[in-house]
Amino acid sequence: MKHDHGPDDPPKDFWHSRHAVGLLVIGAVAGYFLLTEHSAHVLGALPYLLFLACPLMHLFMHHGHRHAKNDKQGTDDKESSHEPH
Template sequence: MVDETTPGSHARHPAQRDRGGWWWTRGGLVAIGFLLIGAFYLLREHYGHTLGALPYLLLLACPLMHLFMHHGHGHGHGGGGPHAGSDRGDGAK
């Protein structure tokens, strides 16, 4: 077993692990810049189409947010356990 403090272990400092990955490298920042410029010109060229679709996109966002936002609530994982109903406020009994 290799100790994390030995010089050849290739262990990284905890602050280096949480830097955000590839998007914060030089290539990632360049890619973000090109994507932003491309999105600006695309929306600028098709401004009328974008505004016409905006109400439908908002209506589509509602069920998608409902599906993705309820991911961590534990729905459908069986009956109650020791923590069943613990997410309710103090007023509900």
């Protein structure tokens, strides 16, 4: 059986495939057994995970501050120069 896909057929997205469903099921089963069999270890690591989450949230959630700083400098430049930007 040969399947010819034309040039107009977009490639199938991974998250809409059977492999993604299998990966999610395996991850859910592994997470369940991790929590039930090793709950003391997981609960003991929660404070450390909270401390690790802080810098990650800072990196990923404060990315807009650079743009505000550049916009502020841009308005100062616009006021001092007469060139349109």
